[in-house]
Amino acid sequence: MKKTFKNILAVAGVLGLTFALNAVKPQHISAAEKLPAQTTKELKEKGTLTIGLEGTFAPYSYRKDGKLTGFEVELGKQLAKEMGLKAKFVPTKWDGLIAGLDTGKYDVVLNNVTITKERKEKYLFSKPYIYSHFALITKKGTDLTKLKQIKGQKIAAGTGTDNALIAKKYKATVVPSSDFTTSLDLIKQDRAKGAINSMSAWYAYKKDHSTKDLKATDVSKEEDPAKIGALMSKKDKALQKSVDKALDKLRKDGKLKEISKKYVGGDITK
The missing domain is CATH 3.40.190.10 (Periplasmic binding protein-like II)
Incomplete structure (x- = not known):
């Protein structure tokens, strides 16, 4: 009888703990917070990081001998590599570039976009990778x-x-x-x-x-100097964290500074 009573208490305890966890979980994890994880999963499944840029603005992104090159082109390739992805570039005119994020045309914009209060209300930014004078x-x-x-x-x-x-x-x-x-x-x-x-x-x-x-x-x-960062959709919080992590790695390894000197002739990353 004593053993049976202990078993009943144990089952009740488990049920109570399960109920408590289920009761707390919805308060801390909203639908919006679940979405970025899905976004990251989709990126990994397609294996590419799609990047929007103009491709006409040296030294950031431009064509040399018909090939897309520049600071942000190489940065995009390095970011994608650190994230286990392949970079895919989508040249777009400036007047429709940022809006392309809203339609899912690309995952991120690397185009010398300044971090401003107004833009942060509608979009996410990475940590700055350029300080533009x-x-x-x-x-x-x-x-x-x-x-x-x-x-x-x-x-x-x-x-x-x-x-x-x-x-x-x-x-x-x-x-x-x-x-x-x-x-x-x-x-x-x-x-x-x-x-x-x-x-x-x-x-x-x-x-x-x-x-x-x-x-x-x-x-x-x-x-x-303007602080320049990678621009992303508001829903892509997981992507923002991944880009920031990759940027931290490139900065620590000296790669970010190396890219800057290669295309600009000096360090504009600080």
Whole structure:
């Protein structure tokens, strides 16, 4: 009888513990939190990390001899490798690039996208992998060297880019530009007084082009360097963790710095 009573207590204890666990579990694991694990599973099943980028913006992603190359192209390959995946690139124009995440066109965007409060409300970012210094590019001989001087001036910048936001912040008239080379052409043709872009883009351009009539001024004293990260859908929290882990590994191994020096000529990763 005593043994039977102990068995009854043991069964009751197990049932009570099971009930308690089941009662607590729904409070801590929501449907939204379960979704990222499914996303990671899908990535592993297809074996690829699909990456959206422009492919027209040196030194980040551009074509050389018809082949896609650049800082973010090599970074994408290294990230995928660390995650046990193969990188697949989908070149897309800037005006539809970020929206491609919403339609599932790719898993992540690597395209010199600045981490902003507004974007973080709609998307997830990885840890920064670039700290981009803003540059004010003008013709040589001009006294335009500070952002506070561009008020009312025509300044070339890509529509919807952070460069355009900076130009608007300092009350310049934005002249839409499709890419870096076009921005410089607008200056040379006197259709724009200057352009706002990154110092790294300027350095990369100088490697293969003459800039004897132009100059670039680092305006970091007026605007802090932009923090650049990989952009992902809000639902992909597991992917965000995987990308961050891979970035940490690449930074620790010195690979991130190595890629930067290869394509930019200096370390822009800190």
